[in-house]
Every structure is written in structure tokens, then in C-alpha cells.
Amino acid sequence: MGREKIQINEEFWDIMPDDYKDLVNHSTYGKTDRGWKDVGSSTELIAEHSLCAGCPESIAFRHIMASMPSPEDTVMVGSTGCTSLVFPMVAVHNIHSLFGNQNAVATGLKRALNVRFPNKNKDVIVLAGDGATVDIGLDMTLQSWFRGERFTTICFDNELYANTGGQESGLMQKGFVAKMAPVGKKFEKVRLPEIARESGCAYVAVLTTSKPSLVERVVRQAVLIAREIGPTYLQIYTPCILEIGKQSMEGLQEMRDAEAAGERFKFREFITPEAQAFIDDMAAKKKAEKLASAAN
């Protein structure tokens, strides 16, 4: 799309509702150093979502939207779940795929964008829940990694099927009892980050959304590596406060508890040497630019 196309036609400027004018005037399209610190001072690319009050998924969504390197040239692919309630409210191109097909849709999309815009960076980001990524869509998820498709897959891991009332998912922890999984889960949480690493992902990270600066670094890194090197995968803990019996204000603490030492969402990342070299090179260039501008 490009920044230059996000402009209201002059003739209609006076009749457009204010939120659209704000989006054009005060959003972070085209800003290279955009990040989570813009939240609150700029118009966010997500508005009026219908998720529950205090939902960690909505917080993760906002941090991800704020961290994407170039939202104006990004297409997001979503799947069935709570995320699909948010996508209509997102000011970035997005596609809703059939449940589980998100990585197959993203593959076709990314290839088509490469053909259509050979000289432009067009990012594709898949954002789906654990049911779509690990259970119903596991085939599509893995095959896209095997093929080395260059896009980022983000899994919002709430460890169950929250949207439909709390059924067991592959990423649910062993022994967990949910509303519609009353006997408790019988097997271990699927180790998708490790599977991703072995399947050819150039960058894999497991985290919660409790630390926005970490989310920003990881998302940015994942998108840029996917652009240049190969597939990347992020698994972000976004607990469903309703399904685990918590209050609205307890989501953040739940995430903090889950990322404590020895816990299942303790931050960990894997990066291939090639991807690391790319990140180092980028950091060195940025530093040189800073020094040069300081000298001037």
C-alpha cells in the first residue's frame, strides 16, 4: 500500500469522521523508529476492539501493532478465534483464513506480493491462536516452515480453546482442568518452539506480553529476519482470564508468574548464526548512523 496512499481525498476531508483524520495525521505509518512508546501519544492502529476488559491478548495485539517495522506495507493473516474479533478493527491490511489454513494462505500471499512488488519489502505476519497453529493448522504451520517461507508466525498461546468455552488444546499444560476438559489433560504441552527450530525457523522466541519493550524487540527482529533470511516463529502467552478463573486486573500478574524462572513461558529465543549476523549487521549500521548524526 505505502504511506503515500493512506491519504483522504481533499474533497472529503471536511466530512470524514475525526478518527480517520487522526489516523492520517497522528498515526505512526512511515515512521522508521516506531515502537510501543508511541502508544498513548500517537493514534494506534487498533481501535474499539471487542475483547474482554483486561484481556492480555488485546495488550499483546496493541504491542505487536506498535512494533511492526512498516505497517503500511504489511498484510496480516488471521484465523478463527478471539483474534478474529479484533482484525476488523485493525488499520492494517488483513485476511481472515479458514480455521487452520493461515500459514498456507500466508504462503500464497507472500509469493504473490513478491511477484507483484519485486522491489519492495512486503511483510506478511500470521497471527493465530494455539488451536489454529498447533492443532487444526499444524500441517500448514509445519509445511510452511519446511519450505522456508519468509513470513512470521505469531501464536497467541492461551493454552486452550477459549473462544468456544474452554476445550483442551495441544498447547495446554499437562493436568490442567478446563471447563470443557474436566478430566485434565493427559499429555505434555506440545513443544512447538523446539519443533519450529528443527523445522527450519531462523528465529524462534517464547515470551509473555508483560514487557512491552521485549515484545517490541522480538516482533521487530522476527519480521526483519523473515524478510531477509527465513521463517520466524513467536509464541506469546496471552492467558484467557475468563477460562482460568481470573479477574480483569489479574492478567498481567498471571503472565509474570508464567515467565518466572523455571516456568513454561520463561523468555527464551533461538536464532540461527545467519540471522544473528544479519541482526548484528543491522545494529552496527544503526549505531554508525546515530554517531554520524550526532557528529553533524
Added chain:
Amino acid sequence: MNPYSVLRGPEGFLPPAAALAGNILPETGQGHIEGQIVSEEEAIEEAARKFVSAKVPTIFPGPLVLWGWNEKAIRTAEAVERLSVAGGINIIPMPDYRPKYPKIDPEAEINPNHPNLTIWHNKIDVCMFVGVHCHYANLSLKIIRGGTACFTMAFCAHAGHEDANLTVRDILPEKIDRVTEIVKKLKLNSKKF
């Protein structure tokens, strides 16, 4: 000739899709008025007549015209403004298609998921859709026909819309200017028509 006419509503809670009732889309160079295929010029003239005779004529520009995303969109926006000025026609934008919570401001915008609110609130009796993506235009047109007495005109960049009361296809800024021209003539001297 198909007996089903796509007339002004209110047709009821769930009006049939005109396509299901056997209505077909116009071919290039054609339009339709209430489901009957006519020449494009005839449809354009009728659109102008409807605008001139309406109490609250309104244009609903969609995202394809509101946003300056290509040269054609910019020129179409200019043509829409000329039509609005010439005919004293209101413009209410349909900036996007998301369902808005808790509800839209019906004076400021129209939403395809409940277009009837804007039409009821502003007492719009004739409207024109331009630059609205096909699937949402179809949705809106059916809801409007179902619940309001508004006469709908779809000026479409592609194949037109069966569910509108009147449609012109393959829309270009020049075709909107043709409506403007006729509106101006009608306002000057109605005897010529």
C-alpha cells in the same frame, strides 16, 4: 422479462437477493432500473431525475473513493464533489466496513452493517453508492431495501448490483460528470426532459 422488480422498500426483514429472484447484471454499456435492463444513458438520466426530485438526496462514497489511493480515485472524488454541489446533494461517508461499537453517529457516517440507521435518522429518500466494495455494497443495499423506503443507486466500478434499485456499471469520473450535467439541465428547465 423477469417479473421481479427491485422496488423501493421496505420489503421486510429478509428481502430476497435480486439475483435469486432471477435478476441479472447489466452487460457493458447497460444499466438497470428496478431490475429491468436499460441502456447506460437511460440509467444515468434516471439517476439524475431521482436526485433532482428527492427531498434528501445523499451520496455515500465508500473507501475506494474516499481515500486517494490512485489517480482514478482522486478524479472520481472530484467528480462526486461536482455532483454534490450541482444538485445540492448531501455526502455521508462510508469510510470502512468494521462493525462499530456501541453504535455509529448516523449524522456523520454510514456503516454497511446497519445502513438503515443513517437513512432513518437523516430521512434520506434517494441515495447513491459509489466506491463501496462489492460485497459490502450488496449487504447494505439489501438491508436498505429490507427496512427503508430509500431509492438506492449503485454506481459500480465493476459489473453493477442487482440489489440496487438502479445501477450503472464500469463507473468512471466522466459518467458521474454526465449525471451532474443532466442534474444541472433539469434544475434549469425541467421541460427539456
